[in-house]
Amino acid sequence: MPELPEVETVRRGLAPVMEGQVIARAEVRRADLRWPFPERMAERLSGARIDRLGRRSKYLLADLDRGETLIMHLGMSGRMLIAKPGGTTIPGSFHHHHPAPEKHDHVIFDMDSGTRVTFNDVRRFGAMDLVATGALDTHRLLSVLGPEPFDNGFSDAYLAEKLKGRATPVKSALLDQRIVAGLGNIYVCEALWRAGISPMRLARDLTPRQIATVTQTIRDVLTDAIAAGGSSLRDYRQADGELGYFQHSFAVYGREGEPCRTPGCAARIERVVQAGRSSFHCPVCQG
DNA sequence: CTGCACGCCTGCCCGC
DNA sequence: TGCGGGCAGGCGTGCA
Numbered sequence: 001m002p003e004l005p006e007v008e009t010v011r012r013g014l015a016p017v018m019e020g021q022v023i024a025r026a027e028v029r030r031a032d033l034r035w036p037f038p039e040r041m042a043e044r045l046s047g048a049r050i051d052r053l054g055r056r057s058k059y060l061l062a063d064l065d066r067g068e069t070l071i072m073h074l075g076m077s078g079r080m081l082i083a084k085p086g087g088t089t090i091p092g093s094f095h096h097h098h099p100a101p102e103k104h105d106h107v108i109f110d111m112d113s114g115t116r117v118t119f120n121d122v123r124r125f126g127a128m129d130l131v132a133t134g135a136l137d138t139h140r141l142l143s144v145l146g147p148e149p150f151d152n153g154f155s156d157a158y159l160a161e162k163l164k165g166r167a168t169p170v171k172s173a174l175l176d177q178r179i180v181a182g183l184g185n186i187y188v189c190e191a192l193w194r195a196g197i198s199p200m201r202l203a204r205d206l207t208p209r210q211i212a213t214v215t216q217t218i219r220d221v222l223t224d225a226i227a228a229g230g231s232s233l234r235d236y237r238q239a240d241g242e243l244g245y246f247q248h249s250f251a252v253y254g255r256e257g258e259p260c261r262t263p264g265c266a267a268r269i270e271r272v273v274q275a276g277r278s279s280f281h282c283p284v285c286q287g
Numbered sequence: 288c289t290g291c292a293c294g295c296c297t298g299c300c301c302g303c
Numbered sequence: 304t305g306c307g308g309g310c311a312g313g314c315g316t317g318c319a
Contacts, residue, residue: 002312034295034314058313076312077297104297123296125313141314168290177314184312231312253312275291278310 002074004058004149004182005225009244010080011055017082017115018062022049027108029101033121034075038130044068045109045130057145057181061136069133071141075125081105085114145181149218154180156212163203163211170206171199171279174218183218186231186253189280191218193252198286199279200272224249252280260285 002010026045028037038044048064055061060080062070074080086097096114107119107128119126131139146162147153162179163170173179174188183191192199194217197210206214225231230244247254251261256271260282267284 006312073313075296075314121296122298123311123313125295127314166289172290175313186312276293 002058002078002230003184003187005187005222005228005246006230006244007055007058007060007074007182008226009230010074011053011060013082014060014080014117015053017111017113018050018109018117019053020050021115022047022112023109024112025110027110029106029108033106033124033126033128034073035127035129037128041128041130045070056142057148057177058184059142063133067133068130069136071127071129071131071136071139072119073127073141075121075123075127077123078119078121078126081118081120083116083118085116145177146179148181149183149222154215154218156208156215159215160208160211163206166203168203169199169274170197170201170203170214171274171277173203174214175275175277180218182222185277186250187218187221187225189253190221190251193280193282193286194221196285199274199281252282255280 023045024047026042028042031037044066045064048066048068050062051065052063053060054063058073060072060074062072064070083098086099096110096116098116101108101118102120104122105118105120106124109117109119111117119128127141129139129141136142147158159180163173166173171188171192174183174191175185189199191214195210195214197206197214225246228244228246228249231247231250232244252269255269257268259265260267260269262282262285265282265284267282269280270283272279272281
């Protein structure tokens, strides 16, 4: 799914139509995604104003004026589609025209403005929950997360401490959301290529210099991806329907058999499977 | 504790 | 053309 840059791109796309706006009516079209929706979710959302739309790791967080926060996760295939009101608004009425929901449209937010935001998720690995804002930090999904990559807490010393003694491949360690939050398969592959570190290298064997390099390449690749509006793969689109274009900048992800992008490197990108996930890497640059 | 396979879902693409 | 298998951005659970 979307990883941190895609979720941040979605957040930025949604903020203008949701932040400070009232949800006139929420429609919940099935009982669950990955887990059951919270009790009476549609009623608890309908009429609420969204004071702030934030993000923690890959979670979107909508703080409501009622003291609750809506937690949303896009899973692998979740999308937030924005539709401005159609042309057939009934004069003097708050009803706006929108096309009928499509397959996999699971939750619909009709804003007071007439704009419709639709949560669409083919694979339904996404999730929503609604909790007291004051209890967010103790939520079972959020309490286990490590620092954000851009927070001061994600320092060289911190990562060194977390990797120390761990016999797991560095690829797996960086995918572990308890160590650093927000990375997924694409950006771990890309960050390790930029750092010149093999995904198979054991976490405990990274030198302090390599650890410092990888904390920096993680921030660099995420910054570049956010600036490009994220990546568009299969199911993912930006919130406003535009295509992010960072996938054109992938150095290794999905490039098995293609030439390494390091100037002068003649090697071809290889794919190996680690813990059931594809790892793309250059056998020379990441030796 | 640690590492990893599995399951949850649907759709697409490839080879036969 | 159809069919089966593999693959896909995540992540909690349960097992060894």
